[in-house]
Amino acid sequence: MVAFLNIISSFPTIVYSVLLAFILAYWLLSLIGLLDIDILDLDLDIDGDIEFTGLTGSISGLLISCGLTGVPLTIVISLLVLLSWILTYFTDFFLLQLLEPGWVHNVLGLACIVISFLISVPITARIIQPLRPLFQTHDSRLGSIVGTTCIVTSSKVDEHFGRAEITKDSDAIIIHIRSSEPNTIHKGDKVLIIDCDPDKNIYKVASID
Structure with a gap:
């Protein structure tokens, strides 16, 4: 238990630990009715004509190209953060904990944050695929x-x-x-x-x- 707490509260896992804490707080507030599930939804219409302009358009184009549409954006973000946290945690546990604190550890930790997120994108796209009919x-x-x-x-x-x-x-x-x-x-x-x-x-x- 001590090792678990040390990992989730240290770099690089703490980055996703903080994000995961916000996600959990959001879902808790949603359950008690203080927030909507679609609070961050860009309301993408993947079947319609989309004009990618400005920041929202850029985000929309990125989500569509990655296959992250068809469900509320909050679900997509939650899955991305959760999967990234899991990947970062186990990488930290099996690899980074063997290194001495220093610039090498920090550089590899930063790379772990980025790579974990990139790996989470296709996994999230696969997970939400069977969920899309529920939000049709x-x-x-x-x-x-x-x-x-x-x-x-x-x-x-x-x-x-x-x-x-x-x-x-x-x-x-x-x-x-x-x-x-x-x-x-x-x-x-x-x-x-x-x-x-x-x-x-x-x-x-x-x-x-």
């Missing part, structure tokens, strides 16, 4: 739903982001929604679907009030 936002069973209502599930709804849940044939289906700003739409509100972009599976909504 388009369903052929929807048909024409313009004029019906849905329940907002995201923390906000604006011109670039938003999700809602609609019930069809006793099934709850998640859809992408958008709304003009400013608005007073919040999570849990019932909104009216007033228009649809069939090419991108995006629905425009308005507050019932």
